[in-house]
Amino acid sequence: MMKALLLFVLVAAAAAWPSFDFESLEGYQGDDPSVPTLKKQEQVNKLLWKIYDNIKYPELKGYADSFNPVADTSMYSDGGKAVRRLDMEYKDHRLLEQHHWFSLFNARQRNESLMLFDVLMHCPKWDCFVKNAAYWRKKMNEGEFVYALYTAVIHNDVADGVLLPPLYEVTPHMFTNSEVIMQAYTAKMKHTPGKFKMSFTGTKKNKEQRVAYFGEDIGMNTHHVTWHMDFPFWWKDDYGYHLDRKGELFFWAHHQLTARFDSERLSNWLDPVDELHWDEPIVEGFAPHAMYKYGGEFPPRPDNVYFEDVDGVARVRDMLITETRIRDAIDHGYIVKKDGTKIDIMNDEGINILGNIVESSMYSPNIQYYGQLHNLAHIMLGRQGDPHGKYNMTPGVMEHFETATRDPSFFRLHKYMDNIFKKHKYSLPPYKREELEFPGIEVQSISVEGELRTYFEDYEFDLRNAVDSAEGIEEVELKAVVHRLNHREFSFVADVNNNNGGEVMSTFRIFMCPRYDNNELLFGAEKGHWYCIEMDKFWKKLSPGRNHVVRKSTESSVTVPDVPHFQTLIDKVESGGSFDMHEYERACGIPNRMLLPKGKWDGMEFALLLAVTDGSYDATHANPADTDHGGSHAHCSTHGDVYPDKRPMGYPIERRIDDRRIFDSVPNFKMNLVKVFHEEDEHHD
Structure with missing residues (x-):
């Protein structure tokens, strides 16, 4: 096992993959729920390292090659119902191929990822969890796998204590501009270590550039995507527990993002962001200067584009109708449930119900009538560069929670939804x-x-997972350098x-x-x-x-501190002993430096x-x-x-x-x- 691992060699000794011998840990058994956290961390690290390459680590490779997920369904808490469904989809060749873009807002791709999430959530023991993860990593689309694994580690108690490496070091393409990625590839081909400065997307001719440091901050991006993993819109209580006050959290977390963005704008002599209007142009265009690992460039959007219907998604008039129904509910002071009964919202609990409705959560009491305002709005904005699919363009940045805050229209959209929530809050009497x-x-x-006192500083993060690898060829140090706010x-x-x-x-x-x-x-x-x-x-x-x-x-x-670097997690595992990094257990939160x-x-x-x-x-x-x-x-x-x-x-x-x-x-x-x-x-x- 260890000889095979030596094929994966990094430049410096500190960067070597951990070689701690977990098989010799006294009392360890693969199906024991008390598997040491250090062992779990090692396996999660290896599952996420070089996600677009084949697994090279003997233990996990063995699971990927020989494990049969449907052979013994007694290992699952649902008797194997979820895994049989996923297995059938795979055998019927219905799953998305590898080396293809993935978007959570694509309904079919999301459902495939959630099939794996469902399997992992029904693994009450780590042995079941890791064997399925390794097996399906080899079979499924990489983006679908990463999303399923991240959300399952967050929500399944069997993974308690495991830290997820920062997404910007697992899938760097989603957080880095194209120029940096190409520089990293060139350095890898020349076998020359490099550090590449990542600039923001616009120029000083664009006033929105003054606040690009906020929306394009990788820590802010991590907070946004992690919040939506902690409180996913697709969550059903069948997965194991209820997400308390989820709708209200959607309101408050996004209201605070918008309020903070307004303070940044005022810090840079800009007016607070204006809300989006479906029947008016999207004033600010956006050029992402970013690329998918597979699928080409993220599409740009020019200035002053009027909303067009998006084929197969929604019509502009549908969005206006949905908004009107929600505003009418606020004016009436009640929500109409699917069965026709009414829910009073003229109280402190009303904001939670409205949050579930506006976000398009599965907790919404009447999705059919009140629609999917938030989710469809993200897709509508993401597709305005090619609304009719004429050019077969990839999803826009608004169709990924990792990248959405880069686009100024994100804050216009959330100011629009924030004003709907504000209408409700202002319908309640002032506090006595x-x-x-x-x-x-x-x-x-x-x-x-x-x-x-605030200031800007340079911060480095690892780009090695952005480039392809070849067996037997050493890795070189590749890093992006970003300018970020601190205080x-x-x-x-x-x-x-x-x-x-x-x-x-x-x-x-x-x-x-x-x-x-x-x-x-x-x-x-x-x-x-x-x-x-x-x-x-x-x-x-x-x-x-x-x-x-x-x-x-x-x-x-x-706030939360920076998520530990992927290499830090690798080194921590290699050092052996206990694994307790409690202070980093949540990645959801405004970066503490912001x-x-x-x-x-x-x-x-x-x-x-x-x-x-x-x-x-x-x-x-x-x-x-x-x-x-x-x-x-x-x-x-x-x-x-x-x-x-x-x-x-x-x-x-x-x-x-x-x-x-x-x-x-x-x-x-x-x-x-x-x-x-x-x-x-x-x-x-």
Whole structure:
């Protein structure tokens, strides 16, 4: 086994594939659910390395060549129903061929990928899981396989503790421009290591280029695609559990992406993004400058294109009808279920139902009537370069969650849907004083320790999986260098008086809201609160009297650290011992280096708002201050569990504010003014 592995040699010793001998681990048995996490990690690494090549590792190659997935169906929790279905599709030659593009928005391709996901989800033991993964990796389209494996590792408890390598190092074509890919191929052919600078897609003639660093950030792309893996629109509770408040999470996570994008635009002297209109032109075109591994270039879209019907997908009038039905439901205050009964949405739960409807989730109570607004909109935007299939063009960037945020139309689309949600939120009454106050609690001050300062830095990621390999030929180091936003570390500092005479549990809710629009006009509370960005939410026990609370920016429940490099995971496995990287278990979350908006060189003013609310009422779990709830729970919930906060997401600023004096008069709320400074970088486009 180890001799065969030596064929896979990297340039430096640190880059060698792990050779730790797991077969000698005492007590290890292939069908034991207590398989060491290190062993599982090794196998997942090898399943995802060089995904377009044949498996070269003897153990997994043996499974791929000789395992019969339908020979013993007792290993599956469904008695083999899912695997027999997939096996029949394969034997009938109905599965998508390898070396072909894959899009989740293509219904047939998605169904094929979900067939494998279903098989893996019905594997209660790792032996079943890994043998099926290896077997079907050899048989199925690479994109379908990667998606199925990623989502199964996320959702199947048998893979607990396994970290998925960053997608931008597994399928680099989806995150890198064509020029860099071609440079990597040239370097590989010449057997010369290289680092290639990845520029953004436009030029300074395009004002949207000023904010390309946000939509094209590989960490932001990872957050977006991972969110949709954690909370997929196709999810059914038959897979094992219910995704709590999934529709509301769709609203809040995407609202926050849009609000953050608006703050970046204001940081760069641009107006907030305008919403998309089906009967008006798509003002901003987009040239992706990116290519598929197989299938050619991602298609561009010129400026000022009017929407056309997309053959076999949807007509423009269908989109308008769908929107009208949803808006009518908001005006009526109820949703009509498939059986004709009504669901009241004039309450805190209404946003969850609307989120499921707008996203086109399987949780929608009436898909036939309320349609598939979000999913079809992504396809409509992705196909406007070739709406009638005249040129047989590949799917556009909007038809992949990995690439969608690159296109400025993504934010126009989500501002459009955000305004539908806003219509619902504004149909609810403003919060009354008694719904906001926390008796006995007084926030004396909220401030920042350390300067709020952003800057750009260079970051490298691995391109070796972008190029083809040949057996016996050594790999060379190939890396892309990207310019990305970061900020200096800082802390939020609050002084809070607890006058209740005893310890109380509290919820700290921190927001930053831009103060001025692009014309330097002050945002009023009536409008400005919709542009607020959530910075953190956490629980804290308050002792009687004065409490001095310091919360580091690195602790934010909104953000996650960088996903460890693929090579880091390889090295970790090679080093042996235990495998515990708990801090990286979630890839869903805003990159922690992007917690702050860019700001301006001379300072951009924000209102810093702290609301301290009753944690004993808010929390869905006992002792909420004793856990991090999965790290990035604010936008990504706690994996496999209920959302930790009973309050509506965005509370207390997600409803309309008719009179700011109510907020000013509540002692458990406090506002301060802060500025975000940006260190100018002459290398930034």
